[in-house]
Every structure is written in structure tokens, then in C-alpha cells.
Amino acid sequence: MPSTSPAETFPAHTPAASQIFTTVLTHGPLTRQETARRTGLSPAAVTKAVRPLIEAGFLVEDAGAEVRPAVGRPANPVRVDGGRALFVGLKATGDEIIGVLTDLCCRIRVARRVPLSGRAPREVLQVAADLVRELLTEAEGFGVRILGLGIAVAGDVDRATGTVRWSPFLNWHDVPLAGLAEEVSGLPVTVENDVRALTVAEQWFGDGVGLSDFAVVTVGAGIGCGLVVHGRVVPGAHGVAGEIGHVPVVPDGPPCHCGDRGCLEAVASDAAITARVREVTGVPVADAAEALALARQGNEGARAVYARAGEAIGRGIATVANLLGPERVIISGEGLAAYDLFAGQIRDAFTAAAFGSAARCEVRTRPLPFEEWARGAAATAIQSFVGR
Amino acid sequence: MPSTSPAETFPAHTPAASQIFTTVLTHGPLTRQETARRTGLSPAAVTKAVRPLIEAGFLVEDAGAEVRPAVGRPANPVRVDGGRALFVGLKATGDEIIGVLTDLCCRIRVARRVPLSGRAPREVLQVAADLVRELLTEAEGFGVRILGLGIAVAGDVDRATGTVRWSPFLNWHDVPLAGLAEEVSGLPVTVENDVRALTVAEQWFGDGVGLSDFAVVTVGAGIGCGLVVHGRVVPGAHGVAGEIGHVPVVPDGPPCHCGDRGCLEAVASDAAITARVREVTGVPVADAAEALALARQGNEGARAVYARAGEAIGRGIATVANLLGPERVIISGEGLAAYDLFAGQIRDAFTAAAFGSAARCEVRTRPLPFEEWARGAAATAIQSFVGR
DNA sequence: TTCTTTCATTGACATCGGAAAATAAGGAGC
DNA sequence: GCTCCTTATTTTCCGATGTCAATGAAAGAA
Numbered sequence: 001m002p003s004t005s006p007a008e009t010f011p012a013h014t015p016a017a018s019q020i021f022t023t024v025l026t027h028g029p030l031t032r033q034e035t036a037r038r039t040g041l042s043p044a045a046v047t048k049a050v051r052p053l054i055e056a057g058f059l060v061e062d063a064g065a066e067v068r069p070a071v072g073r074p075a076n077p078v079r080v081d082g083g084r085a086l087f088v089g090l091k092a093t094g095d096e097i098i099g100v101l102t103d104l105c106c107r108i109r110v111a112r113r114v115p116l117s118g119r120a121p122r123e124v125l126q127v128a129a130d131l132v133r134e135l136l137t138e139a140e141g142f143g144v145r146i147l148g149l150g151i152a153v154a155g156d157v158d159r160a161t162g163t164v165r166w167s168p169f170l171n172w173h174d175v176p177l178a179g180l181a182e183e184v185s186g187l188p189v190t191v192e193n194d195v196r197a198l199t200v201a202e203q204w205f206g207d208g209v210g211l212s213d214f215a216v217v218t219v220g221a222g223i224g225c226g227l228v229v230h231g232r233v234v235p236g237a238h239g240v241a242g243e244i245g246h247v248p249v250v251p252d253g254p255p256c257h258c259g260d261r262g263c264l265e266a267v268a269s270d271a272a273i274t275a276r277v278r279e280v281t282g283v284p285v286a287d288a289a290e291a292l293a294l295a296r297q298g299n300e301g302a303r304a305v306y307a308r309a310g311e312a313i314g315r316g317i318a319t320v321a322n323l324l325g326p327e328r329v330i331i332s333g334e335g336l337a338a339y340d341l342f343a344g345q346i347r348d349a350f351t352a353a354a355f356g357s358a359a360r361c362e363v364r365t366r367p368l369p370f371e372e373w374a375r376g377a378a379a380t381a382i383q384s385f386v387g388r
Numbered sequence: 389m390p391s392t393s394p395a396e397t398f399p400a401h402t403p404a405a406s407q408i409f410t411t412v413l414t415h416g417p418l419t420r421q422e423t424a425r426r427t428g429l430s431p432a433a434v435t436k437a438v439r440p441l442i443e444a445g446f447l448v449e450d451a452g453a454e455v456r457p458a459v460g461r462p463a464n465p466v467r468v469d470g471g472r473a474l475f476v477g478l479k480a481t482g483d484e485i486i487g488v489l490t491d492l493c494c495r496i497r498v499a500r501r502v503p504l505s506g507r508a509p510r511e512v513l514q515v516a517a518d519l520v521r522e523l524l525t526e527a528e529g530f531g532v533r534i535l536g537l538g539i540a541v542a543g544d545v546d547r548a549t550g551t552v553r554w555s556p557f558l559n560w561h562d563v564p565l566a567g568l569a570e571e572v573s574g575l576p577v578t579v580e581n582d583v584r585a586l587t588v589a590e591q592w593f594g595d596g597v598g599l600s601d602f603a604v605v606t607v608g609a610g611i612g613c614g615l616v617v618h619g620r621v622v623p624g625a626h627g628v629a630g631e632i633g634h635v636p637v638v639p640d641g642p643p644c645h646c647g648d649r650g651c652l653e654a655v656a657s658d659a660a661i662t663a664r665v666r667e668v669t670g671v672p673v674a675d676a677a678e679a680l681a682l683a684r685q686g687n688e689g690a691r692a693v694y695a696r697a698g699e700a701i702g703r704g705i706a707t708v709a710n711l712l713g714p715e716r717v718i719i720s721g722e723g724l725a726a727y728d729l730f731a732g733q734i735r736d737a738f739t740a741a742a743f744g745s746a747a748r749c750e751v752r753t754r755p756l757p758f759e760e761w762a763r764g765a766a767a768t769a770i771q772s773f774v775g776r
Numbered sequence: 777t778t779c780t781t782t783c784a785t786t787g788a789c790a791t792c793g794g795a796a797a798a799t800a801a802g803g804a805g806c
Numbered sequence: 807g808c809t810c811c812t813t814a815t816t817t818t819c820c821g822a823t824g825t826c827a828a829t830g831a832a833a834g835a836a
Contacts, residue, residue: 014791014792014793016792016793031814031815032814032815032816033813033814033815041793041794042793042794042795043814043815043816044793044794044795044796044815044816044817044818045792045793045794046815047815047816047817048792048793048816049793070802070803071802071803071804071811071812071813072801072802072803072811072812072813072814073799073800073801073802073812073813073814073815074801074802074813074814075813075814075815076814076815156744156745166744211625212625213622213624213625225711227711227712229617229618229622230617230618230620230622232618234601234617234618234712234713235713236601236712236713236714236745236746237599237600237601237713237714237715237749238713238715238745238746238748238749239713239745240713240743240744240745240746241711241712241713242711242713243710243711243713243743243744243746244710244711245743246710246741246743247635247707247710247711248636248637248639248703248707248741249636250639251636251638251639251640251641251649251650252639252640253639258743259740260740260741261639262639315636319635319636319707319711320711322631322632322634322635323613323615323629323630323631323632323635323707323708323711323712324615324622324624324629324711324712325622325623325624325625325626325627325628325629325630325631326624326625327625327626352647352648353634353636353648355631355633355634355646356544356628356631357544357624357626357627357628358624358626358628358631360626361625361626401822402822402823402824404823404824419783419784420783420784420785421782421783421784429824429825430824430825430826431783431784431785432784432785432786432824432825432826433823433824433825434784435784435785435786436785436823436824437824458833458834459780459781459782459833459834459835460780460781460782460783460832460833460834461781461782461783461784461830461831461832461833462782462783462832462833463782463783463784464783464784
């Protein structure tokens, strides 16, 4: 599938130019003046950096709506032309691959999910290649080239080398995924841990825009956490960070597969909730959806299970807030479907357990459609392309 | 006390020069070649940056011991001349002020502690001024000028503005300490939270040298934690970070003053240990020293209390390691006097509670003489002087 | 003594980004 | 409509910074 022409490169060859582009990308249309202010550069520098980016089509003048002081020369806002380039993001789980085609502004154009037959790198790569090919075909319809491919995988991932050191669901060890995927796709590939990829998407295109310190907590099959400190995603010295799932939150709580008791994941993960609902209510619910349905029907036992999970999540978030003092925590994940059942508990437990100023940290929830994980992967590809 | 001449400034006017100086400062004697390699600059740039620093006396050629490949031109290492400048560091507690006079390499030359009569900013400032004056006199003996003053205070401190927003032990609210101290001392003043100051000292002059991600955990009257992520100390969005004291570690543990139960601080702080030893053994120990003595005498009940504290500390550290994935955790603080009584428990609990790769994080202990807190303050002053 | 190797220095040069002046594009006042 | 005022953007010039490639320096090896 290798494309015939070499990958297009981004015409921002200085850190300042990258910074300017990123600022415009993440903060919508901006005048050159405002861009200068935000980046700490001079307006002259912005003018000079913007020109080649406009010539290359990545930025466009945007005469659109603009609030002006109504006096003086009208400002001339600039924005990123999302349609200038496309990116593919893939999220691999143990069962399937979710793929999205996004534009340069990380807006999803096409989304697909395909089941996995096997988990060996070769098999997964085969399915991924087919999916990318399909999305490439779709892209032809837009008449725009795809400039990068991002892949998100749960587990221990080294983005710098594009290696999956260890992935629990896929049972991979030291797979040089970026290299392999580059061969079959012909695209520049970025490989990142799934939660960190989601965090990148929030940082550039979501609720983390403009914040230098925030956390993303995902609730679902597992409990994950992505951290941004000093404006950069925390990768962890050993490739692992944000393991919030094993923070102790419930005294003498249920045993966790990690060997401890009362871990957040042992109380609030889908599996934990489902098991506990079965145990408490005697109703043999098969999965999280059924457990949720039971609680929604008003089953008090099931509702109590969700309440306890909410309390656990709130305490887990408080631990993060106490340790890092983020500006905001964004809660997301499939588990948010039950949001109405534990929102109150999350907030109350957080407030109770957050110490001092940490309570000033804003807790926000954000529904997460299934493609969002793959979009995160695309965001990492955009990041790599832009050169940050 | 204002000095007659204006404060001397540091002749490194570019970020690269600061970086070069910092590299030599923290990594001992280095050849220009090696400095270039470590900073990612060219050897030419190092030569040019080093010259004015040598002329100003901050760096000196060091013909001392050097491992050489024995072939080619001998390398010409350069090191910081510690004696070129002196700094004062103060640590204010509720009862006393600890002051040290250090050289540019943050080696302690003189240490003093003086009791506080009152806690009002005015009173504290008066005592601090006297102490600084005394140290200035000492400095005259060295024939070197003092180029900066660092002050470490527990609580919510905004280093950028030099304001103590809130200090629990001193009961201060929004005290513009840096400005006040500059007036009475005539020195450039840096104000920082005490744990962060200690962390800075470790980062530049201690066990954190060369690490981009590590944590310092202090055990004593309280349990504190300083974090370095991406090579920078984490200040927290609201000026507060590293509140490890209220991580829940003991299921249904003793109530904590924060309102929760089983917080690390409610189990492992001096006061918690002392109270618990009294409760368990019936011996009316008055303070941590007596509790420690009792345990050292072999009192099983007291030893068990320390063992439990060690377990709690280990779990608290594991939480930090799980969340941030640091390369190393440095345990320090007055509480370390009891190290032999809980070292094993710390290690075991950490290993048990650290998830996956987080267990690869190295846990190190470091005895902390009482002046070390004040030395941390001096380190922040050095940092400010050098311009990082 | 000469060669080789490695570290350090030098000087030419490119690049980046800032300052200030010039230019552009409106609205307001008359 | 014309002029002035204000603010945004661009242009021009210029200094600072850091790299490159060549050169010098100081050993040990041949």
C-alpha cells in the first residue's frame, strides 16, 4: 500500500513557527496580533512565520465573525484549514480495531470498527492495513492526502521509538509497531498509549485547551488516567504513568487482580460493577449494560453499587488533585453512560477528600463516543506532523 | 541592613549560557566537549559561553583528577568555583528559624537556629533580619559577597510573586514576604514552599541530579512530597501540589484532621506515631523521640506502630509511583531517624502496591540533617541568581 | 621527530527574531 | 469627501546567537 510520493512535510522549521501554528490550531481563528501576544513573540515574527504556512495552505485568512473594538484597522484573523490534510487514527483493543479519518483540526470525517480475528501482531497488522486502505479510499473522495497515521494501544508504549513494550489485552511484548505499520501503510506512524493519546486530543482539541496542568480520567473496562504537567503529557520514566486504577479508595474493599484490596479498579470498573450488582441484587446481569439497565429501573441494590463506584472515583480523582494540583480533571470513558447514577457521589467524595486548594480543581465530565479513542490516536499523528 | 552596592548580576544572558552553567554546576567538573554533548550545543558555543563565566570568576579551569582516554589532547575540565559567591537560606517553622550560609555549590558553611518569639510577619521578619545580619558578618570572614537570600515556608507559597498565600504553622495569609525581606536585607529574595525548596536542592545538588522525573517524600511532623516532572518542580495550578499526606493508605485507619480516615499523615506523622504508641503500649511517651526510644528498647507494641507507619509510607510512595512513574523516590525528613524500624516495611509495601513498571522506580533514603531545609531555601536562591 | 588523535578556539556566516518605521484600513469629525 | 485618529500588519534593518569548518594545541604513539 506504500504511497508513491514521499510524505509531505510541514513548512515550519523553527520552534517559533511550530508554536505559532499550534497556537492558531488550538485557539481557533486568531489575529496575528493576538497570536503574538499568546506566544510571547513579536507581531513581526508572527507575520513572517504565518506567510509560508498560508502559502502551503495550512493556514487561511478568515474574514469570518470577529469581535473588534470598532476603531482602527480591522484585524485579520487566521485559522487552520482543517481540510488541508487528513490523518488516520486507530485504536486497537483485544477484540477490534476502531479507525477514524480526521482532518487537520482533528474533526472526525469517517469512522469504522472492524473485529479482530487474532491478536498476534501479524494478524492485527493485517486488519489494520485493510482498515487504513479503506480509509485511504474514503480520503480520495475528499481529494486530500493523508499525512499521518496514529495508533493507540493500551499498555506500556514508547512513543519515541514507536514500540509497544507490553500490551495486556493484545499480549504483545516489544513489538516495533511504528516500523511495521509504516511499511504496510507508507505513512508516518505515531504509536502511543491509548489514555495518553486521548489526553493529547483533549489538550489540543478538547477540554484541556489552554491548560498547562490537567488530568483525564477514563472510566470503563479499566480506570485510566492521563496527565499533563507543565503543558506536556507525562509519559513516566519507565513508559508508565497515570496508573490510577490501583489507588486504594475503599477501606477493606474487594480484592483486586493486582493483589491489593479496595483499588479503584476493583470498585468502579465495568467488571467490578457488574460483579457487585450480581452479588448484591442476585440478578444475573451479564455485562455493564445490563447492570446499568437494572439500576435505571430503580433497583436500589444496583443503584447503591453505582453510588459506591462514584464515591471511589471521586476519591481517586482527589488523590490525583492532591498530588499534582491540576487546574482541571476531565472524566470520560464508556463508564460515563452511568453518569447520572454517580455524578453526585463523585463530586461529594472529591470535595471531601481534596485537601485545601486542591478542591479548587475543576471536575468536568465529557461524554466519550467510541471513536474518541481513535481520534486521540489521530491527534498524536497530527502532533507528530506539526512537530511538537 | 541594605548593602551599599547594587546586587551583582550573573553574566549569562542567554538561555544557553544558563544551561551550560547549570550543567557544570550540577554535574561537577566537565570538559567543554562533554558539556556540549550534554546540553546539545556545539563545542564552539560552550567555549564562547564559558569565557565570560571564567572571567567573572564563576567558573574555573580544573586541572584536577580526570579520566582520559590517554590519547589526543588532554581535556580541560571546568568547574564552578563554589567560593565565588555566598547565599543565605532560611527555613521558618512555627517555633524557630533555621539559617544557613552556603556557597555557590550549595555547600553549607555556617548553620544557625534561633527561636521565634511570635509568629506575626513583623516579628518573624525581625528575627530573620537579625539572623541574616549575623550570617552576613560570618560571610565577611570569607571575604565574599552574599548574592541572594532564599526563604522556605510551609504552606501555599507563590514563588513567582514571592507571596506566602497561606501558612498553617505561622498562620499567615497573603504576606508579600519577598518584598518585605528584600527591604530589610537588601538582598534579592526568593520565597518557596519548604518541600519544594528541598526538592530543588535534591534536583541540583542531591540525589535528583540528572533525573527529569523524581519525587521527594519527607517524613516527620507532617508527610510532604515534592515532585519533579519534565525536569521541573511541579508547583501545582493553585500553588499546591504533592499533598501526599492525605492519600488513603490504611483501610479504616485512624481519623485524620482532614476529616477522612486512614490518611498517610494520620498513621505515619510524628504526632500520629507518638499518639499510637501511647495508646498501644500505655507508656506516656511525650514526643517522637521518646516513642522512638521505646521502640528501640524492643517494646513490641511500639515496634508494631513503626512497622505500620512504614507500610503506610510504602503504600503512599507506591501511589506516587503509579501515578507519575518517576525514576526515583527519595525519602527524607526527621522521621527517618526511625529508618531502621520501618525500612523493610516501606520497601515491601511499595513493592506490593506498585503496579507493573512502576515497581522499577528506585526508592532511596537520605538522612536529612536539620539544616537541610534551610539549604533547600539557599538552593532556590542560587537558582534565581543563575536565572533558571 | 613526525604522526595521530582528541579537545579547544577562531572567524566567517546563516538564521532568527526584535525594534521601529512605514503602510494599510477602517471610523469619526467636520 | 477630506483629514485625522486608531489599531493591525508589514517591511526594513540590525543585533544576537549559535553552527560550521578550519585551525591550533597538547598529549601519546610510531
